[in-house]
Amino acid sequence: MCLICGGWTASWADTAQTPLLTLETLRTLPPTEVVVLDTRSTWRYLLGHIPGAQSTGDWQDYSVTRSGVRGLIDQDRNAIARKLKALGIDKNKIIVLYGDPTDKWRTDGRFFWMLEFYGFPRTVLLEGGLDAWESQGLPIERGPASPPGASDLKAEDIQFNSAVYADQEWIRQRLNTPELALIDNRERNEFDGATPYGSSRGGHIPGAIHIDWREFYDANGRLKPRDALEALLQKWNVRKDQQVVVYCTGGVRSGMAYFVFRYLGYDVRNYDGSWWDWSRNPNLPVES
Known part of the structure; x- marks a missing residue:
């Protein structure tokens, strides 16, 4: 058709x-x-x-x-x-x-x-x-x-592209290094500790920058102009020479952020397990 x-x-x-x-x-x-x-x-x-x-x-x-x-x-x-x-x-x-x-x-x-x-x-x-x-x-x-x-x-x-994928071990090995930019795409109250979706613990991954994924889009759900997107990332000192990892609760909302970073030409990975996964492991650090 x-x-x-x-x-x-x-x-x-x-x-x-x-x-x-x-x-x-x-x-x-x-x-x-x-x-x-x-x-x-x-x-x-x-x-x-x-x-x-x-x-x-x-x-x-x-x-x-x-x-x-x-x-x-x-x-x-x-x-x-x-x-x-x-x-x-x-x-x-x-x-x-x-x-x-x-x-x-x-x-x-x-x-x-x-x-x-x-x-x-x-x-x-x-x-x-x-x-x-x-x-x-x-x-x-x-x-x-x-x-x-x-x-x-x-x-x-089906050929898995590991270059766009991050898990908790990949992140843990690079945590608190200048080469890594962790972006938390949840709502602000979740970043601060709220657990509306049944996560084991509240808070966020240490060193993560909070950018609600909707900040990349206008009120109609359209992608903002490229210069506005770049200005937002410059505000948080997110650079193209870094490895960007986006996450949310279960790697869904962060998928929209992943798309934005791909559109802008960044080296980006999505953490599919996201906060459901990280918060469940008591050996991993949490900030709130």
């Missing part, structure tokens, strides 16, 4: 290599080269979505609980390949994600990081998401989408 009628001319090689995709650029991409994924809740998806977009389901469908820690990214290649293949994903397609700009968890960021970790570098977020689509008067599809395009994705195509 054609997402938009009228003019599919450019290939991915003709577009800017940026993780933020405009609606105008999406409309130039051949439909056979694109998979559009809606990361919102299933009920929102059924009420209306971009024609042909597939529903990803919940982010937790791609994560596991290990030793009591929720939110850890699933690293079972066979299981992941089956789920992604069912969405029409393969190694040759551009994966376009969109979510709900008013959602304070914005799971499209988690999916963006997840797909980069699984080895799909041609993954982008659609600027403005469904709101931008509707504002152009483009058609909306309701109910389930038509079946996705064929995919020959195999388990061996």
